[in-house]
Amino acid sequence: MRPAFKIALQPPVTKGGNFSGTRFISKRLASCRELLITLDITSAERDSANETYDFYITMGDGVSEWDIVHFTQVATTGAKRFTARVLAELLPQNVTSATPGVAAVDPSTLATISGGANAIKSLTAGLTRHGSFGDRIGHELVVAGTIVTGITYSIQVTAIR
Numbered sequence: 190m191r192p193a194f195k196i197a198l199q200p201p202v203t204k205g206g207n208f209s210g211t212r213f214i215s216k217r218l219a220s221c222r223e224l225l226i227t228l229d230i231t232s233a234e235r236d237s238a239n240e241t242y243d244f245y246i247t248m249g250d251g252v253s254e255w256d257i258v259h260f261t262q263v264a265t266t267g268a269k270r271f272t273a274r275v276l277a278e279l280l281p282q283n284v285t286s287a288t289p290g291v292a293a294v295d296p297s298t299l300a301t302i303s304g305g306a307n308a309i310k311s312l313t314a315g316l317t318r319h320g321s322f323g324d325r326i327g328h329e330l331v332v333a334g335t336i337v338t339g340i341t342y343s344i345q346v347t348a349i350r
Contacts, residue, residue: 196326196346198246201231204330205339212249212327213346219250219324222277223349228260230269231341240264240334246273246344247309250323256312257320261286263340278319286315 194217199210226246234240246258258273284292310329312318328344 193347193349196348197343198226198326198328198346199342199344201341201343203339203341204332205234205336206332208330208332210328210330210344212325214325216324217350218248218326218348219322221322221348221350224257224275224322224326225347225349226258226273226275227345227347228269228271228273229343229345230263230271231343232268233263233266233340234336234338235264235266236337237335240332240336242340243310243314243331243333244342244344245310245312245329245331246275247327247329248323249325249327251325254309254323254325254327255307255318256309257318257326259312259314259316262314273317275317276319277322282320283312283316283318286317 196213198213228244233242242263244260245256247254248257249255257275260271260273263269282292310331326346332339
């Protein structure tokens with residue numbers, strides 16, 4: 190195993206609406222065999238009891254992007270931490286957050302165009318998609334409901350080569 194490198198994909202921030210984070214670009218990502226992605230939530234607004242927050246981690250190659258993680262939807266207040274382990278597998282598959290995780294084989298080609306079956310922000314909540322890595326990683330936040338202050342969070346990635 191080669192040493193890991195760490196990425197502060199999103200330093201602590203508060204967002205009250207949909208948000209596309211800055212993409213981290215590095216050729217080192219494409220040669221990784223595993224990513225550990227941690228979403229730390231400090232607080233989440235639920236004043237109206239209809240607020241929800243969906244976090245997607247996206248991978249890309251400069252031509253297209255695809256989801257590798259859709260964390261469990263946040264619909265409660267308070268601090269939370271979710272960690273996803275994503276593997277660079279020969280056979281693309283997605284795995285549920287059920288205990289134990291349930292795997293399903295993805296098609297060998299993903300429809301990553303906007304509106305396609307595998308476009309960004311299309312992976313079902315609680316799923317992780319294993320498969321080949323691109324050279325860029327980012328995140329998307331999708332917010333719904335009556336939002337005033339929003340959600341405070343950060344995202345860290347540990348890449349293992």
